[in-house]
Amino acid sequence: MQKSIPEKLKGLRTSKNRDEVIALLQKQSAPMAVEDIYENIRKTNSKISLSTVYRIIEKLVNLNIAHKVTTLDDNKALYEIVKDSHTHHHYMICVKCKKMIPIDDCPVKELEKEIEDKTGFNITGHKFELYGECENCAHKDK
Amino acid sequence: MQKSIPEKLKGLRTSKNRDEVIALLQKQSAPMAVEDIYENIRKTNSKISLSTVYRIIEKLVNLNIAHKVTTLDDNKALYEIVKDSHTHHHYMICVKCKKMIPIDDCPVKELEKEIEDKTGFNITGHKFELYGECENCAHKDK
DNA sequence: TTGCGTGCAAACTTTTTGCATAAAG
DNA sequence: CTTTATGCAAAAAGTTTGCACGCAA
Numbered sequence: 001m002q003k004s005i006p007e008k009l010k011g012l013r014t015s016k017n018r019d020e021v022i023a024l025l026q027k028q029s030a031p032m033a034v035e036d037i038y039e040n041i042r043k044t045n046s047k048i049s050l051s052t053v054y055r056i057i058e059k060l061v062n063l064n065i066a067h068k069v070t071t072l073d074d075n076k077a078l079y080e081i082v083k084d085s086h087t088h089h090h091y092m093i094c095v096k097c098k099k100m101i102p103i104d105d106c107p108v109k110e111l112e113k114e115i116e117d118k119t120g121f122n123i124t125g126h127k128f129e130l131y132g133e134c135e136n137c138a139h140k141d142k
Numbered sequence: 143m144q145k146s147i148p149e150k151l152k153g154l155r156t157s158k159n160r161d162e163v164i165a166l167l168q169k170q171s172a173p174m175a176v177e178d179i180y181e182n183i184r185k186t187n188s189k190i191s192l193s194t195v196y197r198i199i200e201k202l203v204n205l206n207i208a209h210k211v212t213t214l215d216d217n218k219a220l221y222e223i224v225k226d227s228h229t230h231h232h233y234m235i236c237v238k239c240k241k242m243i244p245i246d247d248c249p250v251k252e253l254e255k256e257i258e259d260k261t262g263f264n265i266t267g268h269k270f271e272l273y274g275e276c277e278n279c280a281h282k283d284k
Numbered sequence: 285t286t287g288c289g290t291g292c293a294a295a296c297t298t299t300t301t302g303c304a305t306a307a308a309g
Numbered sequence: 310c311t312t313t314a315t316g317c318a319a320a321a322a323g324t325t326t327g328c329a330c331g332c333a334a
Contacts, residue, residue, distance in 0.1 A: 015314060054298095056314090121275070130268045130269075308313075
Protein backbone atom coordinates (compact mmCIF):
# COMPACT_ATOMS: atom_id res chain seq x y z
CA MET A 1 0.00 0.00 0.00
CA GLN A 2 1.06 3.56 -0.76
CA LYS A 3 1.72 6.19 1.85
CA SER A 4 -0.68 9.11 1.91
CA ILE A 5 0.45 12.57 0.92
CA PRO A 6 0.55 13.88 4.51
CA GLU A 7 2.67 10.88 5.44
CA LYS A 8 5.05 11.56 2.60
CA LEU A 9 5.35 15.19 3.69
CA LYS A 10 6.16 14.29 7.29
CA GLY A 11 9.32 16.02 8.46
CA LEU A 12 9.06 18.93 6.05
CA ARG A 13 8.00 22.39 7.10
CA THR A 14 4.50 23.42 6.21
CA SER A 15 4.24 25.65 3.19
CA LYS A 16 1.17 27.37 1.83
CA ASN A 17 2.69 27.40 -1.63
CA ARG A 18 3.31 23.68 -1.59
CA ASP A 19 -0.20 22.97 -0.34
CA GLU A 20 -1.68 25.05 -3.11
CA VAL A 21 0.33 23.24 -5.77
CA ILE A 22 -0.78 19.88 -4.40
CA ALA A 23 -4.41 20.96 -4.18
CA LEU A 24 -4.34 22.27 -7.72
CA LEU A 25 -2.81 19.10 -9.11
CA GLN A 26 -5.33 16.99 -7.26
CA LYS A 27 -8.16 18.77 -9.04
CA GLN A 28 -6.80 18.02 -12.51
CA SER A 29 -7.79 15.16 -14.74
CA ALA A 30 -4.80 15.76 -17.01
CA PRO A 31 -1.17 16.60 -16.21
CA MET A 32 -0.16 20.25 -16.00
CA ALA A 33 2.84 22.25 -17.16
CA VAL A 34 4.83 24.15 -14.54
CA GLU A 35 3.97 27.44 -16.17
CA ASP A 36 0.26 26.63 -15.99
CA ILE A 37 0.50 25.71 -12.35
CA TYR A 38 2.26 29.01 -11.73
CA GLU A 39 -0.32 31.11 -13.57
CA ASN A 40 -3.21 29.32 -12.00
CA ILE A 41 -1.95 29.82 -8.48
CA ARG A 42 -1.01 33.38 -9.26
CA LYS A 43 -4.66 34.27 -9.70
CA THR A 44 -5.22 34.00 -5.98
CA ASN A 45 -1.68 34.27 -4.65
CA SER A 46 0.07 36.95 -6.60
CA LYS A 47 3.35 36.58 -4.79
CA ILE A 48 4.41 33.06 -5.68
CA SER A 49 7.34 32.89 -8.09
CA LEU A 50 7.96 30.53 -10.94
CA SER A 51 11.16 29.20 -9.44
CA THR A 52 9.28 28.31 -6.29
CA VAL A 53 6.88 26.25 -8.34
CA TYR A 54 9.82 24.49 -9.96
CA ARG A 55 11.33 23.79 -6.57
CA ILE A 56 8.08 22.51 -5.16
CA ILE A 57 7.55 20.23 -8.13
CA GLU A 58 11.06 18.88 -7.78
CA LYS A 59 10.36 18.04 -4.18
CA LEU A 60 7.01 16.44 -4.95
CA VAL A 61 8.63 14.25 -7.57
CA ASN A 62 11.36 13.18 -5.15
CA LEU A 63 8.78 12.33 -2.54
CA ASN A 64 6.81 10.39 -5.11
CA ILE A 65 3.81 12.65 -4.67
CA ALA A 66 3.92 13.82 -8.27
CA HIS A 67 5.04 12.27 -11.54
CA LYS A 68 6.64 13.72 -14.56
CA VAL A 69 4.90 13.03 -17.83
CA THR A 70 6.47 13.81 -21.17
CA THR A 71 4.69 14.06 -24.44
CA LEU A 72 6.02 13.88 -27.93
CA ASP A 73 4.80 17.20 -29.30
CA ASP A 74 5.79 19.40 -26.46
CA ASN A 75 9.18 20.36 -25.16
CA LYS A 76 7.97 21.09 -21.71
CA ALA A 77 7.38 18.67 -18.90
CA LEU A 78 3.95 17.99 -17.45
CA TYR A 79 3.24 16.84 -13.93
CA GLU A 80 0.45 14.99 -12.21
CA ILE A 81 -0.27 13.55 -8.81
CA VAL A 82 0.91 9.95 -8.44
CA LYS A 83 -2.03 7.59 -8.47
CA ASP A 84 -1.83 4.52 -6.28
CA SER A 85 -1.55 1.26 -8.15
CA HIS A 86 -5.22 0.51 -8.60
CA THR A 87 -6.25 3.99 -9.74
CA HIS A 88 -3.07 4.50 -11.71
CA HIS A 89 -3.82 5.05 -15.37
CA HIS A 90 -2.54 6.25 -18.71
CA TYR A 91 -3.56 8.67 -21.41
CA MET A 92 -4.61 8.71 -24.97
CA ILE A 93 -3.44 11.94 -26.55
CA CYS A 94 -5.33 13.29 -29.51
CA VAL A 95 -2.88 14.38 -32.16
CA LYS A 96 -5.34 16.99 -33.41
CA CYS A 97 -6.87 18.70 -30.41
CA LYS A 98 -4.07 17.65 -28.00
CA LYS A 99 -6.60 16.60 -25.41
CA MET A 100 -5.32 13.95 -23.00
CA ILE A 101 -7.96 11.36 -22.29
CA PRO A 102 -7.41 9.01 -19.36
CA ILE A 103 -7.59 5.27 -19.96
CA ASP A 104 -9.37 3.75 -17.05
CA ASP A 105 -6.86 1.33 -15.69
CA CYS A 106 -3.38 0.22 -16.41
CA PRO A 107 -3.20 -2.59 -18.93
CA VAL A 108 0.55 -2.90 -18.63
CA LYS A 109 0.92 -4.64 -15.31
CA GLU A 110 0.93 -8.20 -16.63
CA LEU A 111 3.24 -7.31 -19.46
CA GLU A 112 5.63 -5.89 -16.95
CA LYS A 113 5.90 -9.12 -15.02
CA GLU A 114 6.39 -11.12 -18.16
CA ILE A 115 9.23 -8.94 -19.32
CA GLU A 116 10.81 -8.92 -15.90
CA ASP A 117 10.99 -12.70 -15.94
CA LYS A 118 12.33 -12.81 -19.45
CA THR A 119 15.05 -10.21 -19.01
CA GLY A 120 16.20 -10.00 -15.41
CA PHE A 121 15.51 -6.28 -15.40
CA ASN A 122 14.06 -5.08 -12.12
CA ILE A 123 11.15 -2.95 -13.28
CA THR A 124 10.03 -0.14 -11.00
CA GLY A 125 7.84 1.89 -13.30
CA HIS A 126 6.65 2.46 -16.80
CA LYS A 127 5.27 4.98 -19.18
CA PHE A 128 2.55 4.17 -21.65
CA GLU A 129 0.78 6.59 -23.95
CA LEU A 130 -1.40 6.19 -26.97
CA TYR A 131 -1.61 8.68 -29.82
CA GLY A 132 -4.38 9.08 -32.32
CA GLU A 133 -7.61 10.87 -33.08
CA CYS A 134 -10.26 11.20 -30.42
CA GLU A 135 -13.88 10.58 -31.36
CA ASN A 136 -14.61 14.28 -31.73
CA CYS A 137 -11.75 15.00 -34.07
CA ALA A 138 -12.31 11.82 -36.09
CA HIS A 139 -15.88 12.97 -36.83
CA LYS A 140 -14.96 16.52 -37.75
CA ASP A 141 -13.32 17.49 -41.06
CA LYS A 142 -12.25 14.65 -43.35
CA MET B 143 4.49 -1.91 -46.24
CA GLN B 144 6.70 1.09 -45.42
CA LYS B 145 8.46 3.21 -47.98
CA SER B 146 12.22 3.02 -47.95
CA ILE B 147 14.30 6.01 -46.89
CA PRO B 148 15.40 6.88 -50.46
CA GLU B 149 11.74 6.80 -51.48
CA LYS B 150 10.80 9.11 -48.65
CA LEU B 151 13.55 11.52 -49.66
CA LYS B 152 12.42 11.64 -53.27
CA GLY B 153 12.00 15.22 -54.47
CA LEU B 154 14.46 16.71 -51.99
CA ARG B 155 17.89 17.89 -52.94
CA THR B 156 20.79 15.68 -52.00
CA SER B 157 22.63 16.78 -48.91
CA LYS B 158 25.81 15.35 -47.44
CA ASN B 159 24.82 16.57 -44.00
CA ARG B 160 21.47 14.85 -44.13
CA ASP B 161 23.00 11.63 -45.38
CA GLU B 162 25.48 11.66 -42.52
CA VAL B 163 22.75 12.20 -39.94
CA ILE B 164 20.74 9.32 -41.37
CA ALA B 165 23.78 7.04 -41.52
CA LEU B 166 24.68 7.87 -37.94
CA LEU B 167 21.18 7.21 -36.65
CA GLN B 168 21.04 3.94 -38.52
CA LYS B 169 24.11 2.71 -36.66
CA GLN B 170 22.59 3.34 -33.22
CA SER B 171 20.83 0.85 -31.02
CA ALA B 172 19.47 3.60 -28.78
CA PRO B 173 18.01 7.00 -29.63
CA MET B 174 20.35 10.00 -29.78
CA ALA B 175 20.13 13.59 -28.63
CA VAL B 176 20.54 16.34 -31.22
CA GLU B 177 23.65 17.60 -29.48
CA ASP B 178 25.21 14.12 -29.65
CA ILE B 179 24.44 13.80 -33.32
CA TYR B 180 26.05 17.17 -33.86
CA GLU B 181 29.21 16.33 -31.94
CA ASN B 182 29.57 12.95 -33.51
CA ILE B 183 29.31 14.28 -37.04
CA ARG B 184 31.58 17.14 -36.19
CA LYS B 185 34.46 14.74 -35.67
CA THR B 186 34.69 14.14 -39.39
CA ASN B 187 32.84 17.16 -40.77
CA SER B 188 33.88 20.16 -38.77
CA LYS B 189 31.69 22.57 -40.66
CA ILE B 190 28.21 21.31 -39.85
CA SER B 191 26.25 23.56 -37.50
CA LEU B 192 23.90 22.66 -34.69
CA SER B 193 20.97 24.44 -36.27
CA THR B 194 21.46 22.43 -39.44
CA VAL B 195 21.18 19.25 -37.40
CA TYR B 196 17.97 20.57 -35.86
CA ARG B 197 16.63 21.38 -39.28
CA ILE B 198 17.56 18.01 -40.69
CA ILE B 199 15.95 16.22 -37.75
CA GLU B 200 12.79 18.25 -38.19
CA LYS B 201 12.66 17.19 -41.80
CA LEU B 202 13.32 13.54 -41.02
CA VAL B 203 10.53 13.54 -38.47
CA ASN B 204 8.11 15.10 -40.95
CA LEU B 205 9.05 12.52 -43.55
CA ASN B 206 8.58 9.78 -40.98
CA ILE B 207 12.20 8.71 -41.32
CA ALA B 208 12.97 9.48 -37.69
CA HIS B 209 10.95 9.47 -34.48
CA LYS B 210 11.08 11.63 -31.44
CA VAL B 211 11.51 9.81 -28.16
CA THR B 212 11.15 11.53 -24.82
CA THR B 213 12.33 10.18 -21.52
CA LEU B 214 11.38 11.07 -18.02
CA ASP B 215 14.78 12.06 -16.64
CA ASP B 216 15.91 14.20 -19.46
CA ASN B 217 14.62 17.50 -20.74
CA LYS B 218 16.02 17.01 -24.17
CA ALA B 219 14.50 15.11 -27.04
CA LEU B 220 16.04 11.97 -28.44
CA TYR B 221 15.63 10.72 -31.97
CA GLU B 222 15.86 7.37 -33.68
CA ILE B 223 15.23 5.94 -37.11
CA VAL B 224 11.65 4.75 -37.55
CA LYS B 225 11.50 1.00 -37.49
CA ASP B 226 8.92 -0.73 -39.64
CA SER B 227 6.14 -2.43 -37.77
CA HIS B 228 7.74 -5.80 -37.25
CA THR B 229 11.10 -4.53 -36.04
CA HIS B 230 9.56 -1.70 -34.06
CA HIS B 231 10.47 -1.95 -30.39
CA HIS B 232 10.65 -0.20 -27.04
CA TYR B 233 13.19 0.47 -24.34
CA MET B 234 13.86 -0.34 -20.76
CA ILE B 235 15.68 2.55 -19.18
CA CYS B 236 17.93 1.91 -16.23
CA VAL B 237 17.27 4.52 -13.58
CA LYS B 238 20.86 4.18 -12.32
CA CYS B 239 23.13 4.04 -15.35
CA LYS B 240 20.55 5.58 -17.75
CA LYS B 241 21.30 2.95 -20.33
CA MET B 242 18.43 2.33 -22.76
CA ILE B 243 18.01 -1.36 -23.45
CA PRO B 244 15.83 -2.36 -26.37
CA ILE B 245 12.98 -4.80 -25.77
CA ASP B 246 12.89 -7.12 -28.71
CA ASP B 247 9.44 -6.63 -30.05
CA CYS B 248 6.43 -4.57 -29.31
CA PRO B 249 4.09 -6.14 -26.79
CA VAL B 250 1.56 -3.37 -27.09
CA LYS B 251 -0.05 -4.13 -30.42
CA GLU B 252 -2.86 -6.33 -29.11
CA LEU B 253 -3.58 -3.96 -26.26
CA GLU B 254 -3.93 -1.20 -28.78
CA LYS B 255 -6.65 -2.98 -30.70
CA GLU B 256 -8.53 -3.83 -27.55
CA ILE B 257 -8.55 -0.23 -26.39
CA GLU B 258 -9.49 1.03 -29.82
CA ASP B 259 -12.60 -1.16 -29.78
CA LYS B 260 -13.51 -0.17 -26.27
CA THR B 261 -13.11 3.59 -26.69
CA GLY B 262 -13.66 4.63 -30.30
CA PHE B 263 -10.29 6.37 -30.32
CA ASN B 264 -8.47 5.95 -33.61
CA ILE B 265 -5.01 4.96 -32.43
CA THR B 266 -2.11 5.82 -34.71
CA GLY B 267 0.84 5.34 -32.43
CA HIS B 268 2.01 4.73 -28.93
CA LYS B 269 4.83 5.17 -26.54
CA PHE B 270 5.88 2.53 -24.07
CA GLU B 271 8.87 2.63 -21.78
CA LEU B 272 9.92 0.66 -18.76
CA TYR B 273 12.00 2.01 -15.92
CA GLY B 274 14.03 0.07 -13.38
CA GLU B 275 17.42 -1.37 -12.65
CA CYS B 276 19.32 -3.25 -15.30
CA GLU B 277 21.05 -6.49 -14.35
CA ASN B 278 24.43 -4.79 -14.00
CA CYS B 279 23.23 -2.10 -11.64
CA ALA B 280 21.07 -4.49 -9.62
CA HIS B 281 24.19 -6.59 -8.89
CA LYS B 282 26.41 -3.67 -8.00
CA ASP B 283 26.21 -1.81 -4.68
CA LYS B 284 23.24 -2.53 -2.37
C1' DT C 285 19.36 30.84 -62.58
C1' DT C 286 16.18 29.40 -58.97
C1' DG C 287 15.45 28.34 -54.58
C1' DC C 288 16.62 24.67 -51.08
C1' DG C 289 20.16 23.76 -47.70
C1' DT C 290 23.51 25.76 -44.69
C1' DG C 291 26.45 28.51 -41.26
C1' DC C 292 26.42 31.91 -37.97
C1' DA C 293 24.55 34.75 -34.60
C1' DA C 294 20.83 36.23 -32.15
C1' DA C 295 16.36 35.31 -30.07
C1' DC C 296 13.26 32.49 -27.50
C1' DT C 297 11.57 29.04 -24.19
C1' DT C 298 12.02 26.14 -20.41
C1' DT C 299 14.53 25.06 -16.36
C1' DT C 300 18.18 25.86 -12.85
C1' DT C 301 20.93 28.54 -9.66
C1' DG C 302 22.86 32.30 -6.39
C1' DC C 303 21.91 35.23 -3.04
C1' DA C 304 19.53 37.79 0.43
C1' DT C 305 15.31 37.68 3.16
C1' DA C 306 11.17 35.68 5.35
C1' DA C 307 8.98 32.27 7.88
C1' DA C 308 8.66 27.67 10.43
C1' DG C 309 9.83 25.02 14.24
C1' DC D 310 18.12 30.74 16.85
C1' DT D 311 18.64 27.57 13.08
C1' DT D 312 17.40 26.02 8.88
C1' DT D 313 14.12 25.39 5.23
C1' DA D 314 11.31 27.85 1.91
C1' DT D 315 10.87 31.82 -0.98
C1' DG D 316 11.34 35.89 -4.35
C1' DC D 317 13.97 37.99 -7.66
C1' DA D 318 17.24 38.26 -11.12
C1' DA D 319 20.61 36.19 -13.69
C1' DA D 320 22.42 32.12 -15.91
C1' DA D 321 22.02 27.66 -18.31
C1' DA D 322 20.30 24.45 -21.42
C1' DG D 323 17.71 23.27 -25.39
C1' DT D 324 15.54 24.82 -29.51
C1' DT D 325 14.09 28.10 -33.14
C1' DT D 326 14.65 31.88 -36.36
C1' DG D 327 16.60 35.67 -39.62
C1' DC D 328 19.69 36.58 -42.89
C1' DA D 329 23.12 36.12 -46.39
C1' DC D 330 25.50 32.92 -49.11
C1' DG D 331 26.63 28.45 -51.50
C1' DC D 332 25.41 24.65 -53.97
C1' DA D 333 22.15 21.17 -56.29
C1' DA D 334 19.23 20.87 -60.05
